[in-house]
Amino acid sequence: MSHxxxxxxxxHANGPNPxxxxxxxxxxxxxxxSVFPDVQKGEHKGPEYLKLNPNGRLPTLIDHKNNDFTIWESGAILLYLVDKYDTEKKYTSTKEPEKYRILQWLFFQVSGQGPYYGQAAWFQVYHPEKVPSAVERYRNEIKRVLGVLxxxxxxxxWLAAGKFTIADLAFSTWNGLLGFLLGSEFNFEKEFPATYKWxxxxxxxxxxxxxxxxxxxxSAH
Structure with missing residues (x-):
């Protein structure tokens, strides 16, 4: 099949990870x-998509110039792209310890920031029951992550290697939702000035x- x-x-139109x-x-x-499966209809859980990504989540990337190589999980996709296509290693590093510092922050993003922010969104918007203790827990976790940063x-x-890398890039989408996740009373610039500036x-x-x-x-469409 030609692409x-x-x-x-x-x-996903609004999902941070893709x-x-x-x-x-x-x-x-x-x-x-970009292809946008209809999440409301459950297309991301359908048999055709599950052949590409058995986890049934977004994103998934297909590289048509590499035998239609298919890869999922946003952190893994970022690493694949820099390993294969960032020939100047502008967004990563081949040197030690910088290479591992970048990985350290990328893993913190995908295991720490993303899940905590995502759970905060779930319990505030999508969970069928109101669970104030869960909302409070995940809002506190968001602030803990921001405190680490x-x-x-x-x-x-910058987080690592003295330059902008995929580690910095990876945090940006979820941090863009802080006003929504923490409410209008949250002042990013005042509470976490260095992180806001970054x-x-x-x-x-x-x-x-x-x-x-x-x-x-x-999103407008």
Missing amino acids: GKHFTLYS WKIVFLLKELDLDYE ESVLSKQE HQKVLEVPGVKAGFEEMARI
């Missing part, structure tokens, strides 16, 4: 086509900026 684009990205991949694809100037970013500009710098990275603009256009 016009280098990649097919199975994505957009990390968009940001990096744009930064690497790699062309892709603040403790490091108050001393250095987040604003990440938002100005061209691929990230273009990705958020694309997200806004798609």
Whole structure:
């Protein structure tokens, strides 16, 4: 089967995780086509999609120029893209210990930030019963994660390797939801000033900026 684009990205209009991949694809100037399974109809849990991703979540990436190699889990996809297509290692590092510092923060994002922020969203919006203790727990976990970031970013500009990497990029989508997750009383800039400043710098990275603009256009439809 012939594909016009280098990649097919199975994505979600508002879901934070697929957009990390968009940001990096744009930064690497790699062309892709986004496909949006109808989550309301459960298409991401259907047999066709489960052949691609047995976990039934988004994103999944297919590399048509590498024998239709298919990979899922956003952190793994980011690592695949930098290993294979970031020839200048602009967004990662081959040097030790920098390489492992980047991995350390990427793993913290996918195991810490993403799940806690996601559970906060679940219990505030989607859970059929109101469970104030659960909302409080996950809001506190969000602030704990932000505190970890603040403790490091108050001393250095980027998370690792002295430059913008996939580690910084990976945090941006979920941090973009802080107003929604923590409510209007939360003041990101006041409570976590170094992390806020870093987040604003990440938002100005061209691929990230273009990705958020694309997200806004798609969400509007």
